[in-house]
Amino acid sequence: MLDHMEIREATLEDIPEITALFRDTIRTVNRQHYSEKQVEIWSSGADDIDKWKDRISNLYFIVAEVHQQIVGFAYLKNGNYLDGLFVHKDFQRQTIASKLLRIMESRVSINGFDMIKSDVSITALDFFDSHFYEVEKKQKKSFKGMVFENYIVYKEL
């Protein structure tokens, strides 16, 4: 099925699918590592449509598509900061994130940086470890009054 996967830049028309994917993945996949309340607050970020418009318009934002369904997305901020990487809950462990990450790493190199950085969820830590990212530190990040534990990671390219 993934033979037909295409990766392209996101457009504003993709917002409903991107935000649904974001919400569903947090509620199912990230739910394993975060409380119900944390998941509720984090996934409510899907409703901030202006923020998604801004990300798509101003950042390097790519989507992976299979048979015209968006199955993953990623976006890059400030040239070398991976700010988001999400895969559809029904398409986990099919190498979609690995493919998106490879493109992001190439983009970072094209942008003239020799290091990519991100801060990643507990859920994603094993994925980044398997791609040879180092943990700089564990941190607590505040979002809408709720504290989330995550990790700052980096990789030299």
Ligand SMILES: CC(C)(COP(=O)(O)OP(=O)(O)OC[C@H]1O[C@@H](n2cnc3c(N)ncnc32)[C@H](O)[C@@H]1OP(=O)(O)O)[C@@H](O)C(=O)NCCC(=O)NCCS
């Ligand atoms: C983390 C995430 C992006 C990985 O996406 P994915 O498409 O399933 O990842 P891949 O299939 O490319 O994984 C490649 C390798 O990474 C490792 N890996 C990925 N997910 C893993 C997990 N949950 N546990 C352990 N290893 C994992 C494995 O080595 C895997 O290879 P394998 O399947 O042959 O064992 C996905 O699980 C996700 O959307 N998580 C929720 C959102 C999130 O937390 N995003 C992080 C930014 S905040």
